[in-house]
Amino acid sequence: MTAVRKARARAGAMLAGAALTAVTGCSSGSGEATTSTEDTVRRFKAGPATSPSASADRGDLVVSYEKPEKPADRRTEAFLKRTKALEGVSDYADDLIALPYDVPLRAKSCGQANAFWNPQTKDITYCYEFVDTLRQIYEEQETEGSAKEREAAVEQDLVGLTNGVLLHELGHGLIAMYDLPATGEEEDAVDQLSALLLASGDDEHQQYAIDTINAWSGLAEAESAGNMPADEYADEHSLSIQRFYNWSCWLYGSDPGRYKWIVKREGNPDGVLPEERAERCPEEYAKIARAWSTLLEPYLKD
Ligand SMILES: [Zn+2]
16 A cells, blocks of 8 residues: 555656646546546536526525634644645635535534534534544655655644545535435545546646545554544545545546556556456546436536
């Protein structure tokens, strides 16, 4: 799993040096599927042909911070406020998707490491403890550079993960608020939405998807060591190892040319995604993009 860290560094280098090279050199799946992915994803970015009337967008995500109950939570509150991670993901989602009413996004001390949509109160809770738990996971992964550089890298990881997790929770909210017909396992469906929103975004948001993948990698390692640091969170979700492979697949599938380093193959032993799975990923991603674009079409904004 440490390979992901290397891959991430290489991705960073690619992003830094990169200009606007061609988009997908999509190799597998039919040409038709590729085209339709491109179209769908572009629509996700640019808005649908018909956008909702102004009155349809009646709400936003509304960020608030409740008083932290422990010293560690105070540190997390300060971190979240300083980086504006919650405001960032809220603005990102609000720019893309109309909401029927304001949806509170509350950062708070929960007494457990968790993040969740509450269907009764119709709000999202982001527990300070969850961020703190993931901070420890990332601290084990970020081992290069000075203490200051490692701290900065961990904070970037946490901002990325915050996006990945909260877009997932918003997905639960959208399904409930709009009564969307989620086919299959809802947990997987909203993971797919989160991955789609990040993978179809700019470089920064694509990096957030990589940060999120690294969280599943770290949590999977903790699980396999018999040490599950975020019990409550894990309860309602797929195993971290499954999420790790799924997210890796979807990000690769979103742009096989750019993300070929994710695939483990001859000449790229540090890759993490088995080739047999990778072959299907462009089509998997295309299906996800089609499904969510169709479900959300009435609510996508310009
Ligand atoms: Zn969930």
